[in-house]
Amino acid sequence: MSVVALQSVSKCFFRRDGEQLEVLRNIDLDVPERSIVALLGASGCGKSTLLNIIAGLVEPDHGRVLLNGTPSAAFKDWRSMTYMFQEDRLLPWRTAAQNVAFGLEATKLSRAERRVRVAETLDLVGLSQFANVYPYELSGGMRSRVALARSLATEPSILLMDEPFSKLDPSIRAQMHAEVLRIAALRKVTIIFVTHDVEEAVVLADKVVVLHPRPGRVRETISVPLAYPRDPLATAFTDQVRHLRRIL
Numbered sequence: 001m002s003v004v005a006l007q008s009v010s011k012c013f014f015r016r017d018g019e020q021l022e023v024l025r026n027i028d029l030d031v032p033e034r035s036i037v038a039l040l041g042a043s044g045c046g047k048s049t050l051l052n053i054i055a056g057l058v059e060p061d062h063g064r065v066l067l068n069g070t071p072s073a074a075f076k077d078w079r080s081m082t083y084m085f086q087e088d089r090l091l092p093w094r095t096a097a098q099n100v101a102f103g104l105e106a107t108k109l110s111r112a113e114r115r116v117r118v119a120e121t122l123d124l125v126g127l128s129q130f131a132n133v134y135p136y137e138l139s140g141g142m143r144s145r146v147a148l149a150r151s152l153a154t155e156p157s158i159l160l161m162d163e164p165f166s167k168l169d170p171s172i173r174a175q176m177h178a179e180v181l182r183i184a185a186l187r188k189v190t191i192i193f194v195t196h197d198v199e200e201a202v203v204l205a206d207k208v209v210v211l212h213p214r215p216g217r218v219r220e221t222i223s224v225p226l227a228y229p230r231d232p233l234a235t236a237f238t239d240q241v242r243h244l245r246r247i248l
């Protein structure tokens with residue numbers, strides 16, 4: 001069964017001047033369990049809007065969103081889904097551990113259970129030594145790891161990411177890609193992420209959905225049949241990357 005399925009999803013926004021902006025038209029999407037799907041497209045083609053629709057943050061005008069087979073409006077298990085934003089959005093007055101604990105505070109876990117979960121998740125992203133450090137004392141890559149740990153602390157089965165590594169240096173970015181692939185395999189998580197970077201899409205995803213702008217439509221869905229773990233340098237010269245580059 002698909003973890004996330006979109007059927008003929010369309011969305012318009014109204015601009016300030018009253019003009020209607022058709023952002024998404026008839027989007028169909030099928031995300032099987034434990035897959036990694038990239039939403040790839042040029043700026044403004046509706047990638048973030050699509051992710052927000054999946055997350056239940058934006059309601060589509062037409063079409064259906066099914067989460068584990070349940071229509072979005074009737075879906076109850078929102079805790080099984082987390083969202084990682086483009087900016088890390090760490091709270092500066094909280095330590096790394098306290099930031100990771102943030103999403104757990106609304107759960108039924110006891111204080112002791114939360115402490116264990118935070119320690120496990122920081123360990124997962126290789127930051128056990130930095131639990132008591134504040135965000136300003138961390139490098140960009142470490143902050144990104146804390147943000148990833150915060151997204152994973154609730155043990156989600158679906159992780160949505162909106163260009164989460166776009167602000168990082170290329171080498172740190174490659175490290176984060178490796179981290180995501182390692183953790184996705186370990187935690188059995190389904191990932192849907194937005195990117196406008198062809199290499200990032202091909203390194204991470206097993207399926208790349210290419211969106212065409214104005215209005216956003218699925219232009220093509222490309223499978224990436226490369227075995228994991230992938231080598232970013234090796235993937236840069238594959239046919240898939242050449243093809244996607246040509247389209248974009």
Ligand SMILES: Nc1ncnc2c1ncn2[C@@H]1O[C@H](COP(=O)(O)OP(=O)(O)OP(=O)(O)O)[C@@H](O)[C@H]1O
Pocket residue numbers: 013014015021023041042043044045046047048049050196
């Ligand atoms: N709440 C809103 N109200 C009005 N217009 C919106 C709203 N949200 C998004 N838009 C418009 O919808 C279009 C698609 O935006 P969206 O952020 O989904 O695109 P994107 O592909 O993620 O772009 P980028 O890669 O630049 O982040 C843009 O023209 C944007 O200005």
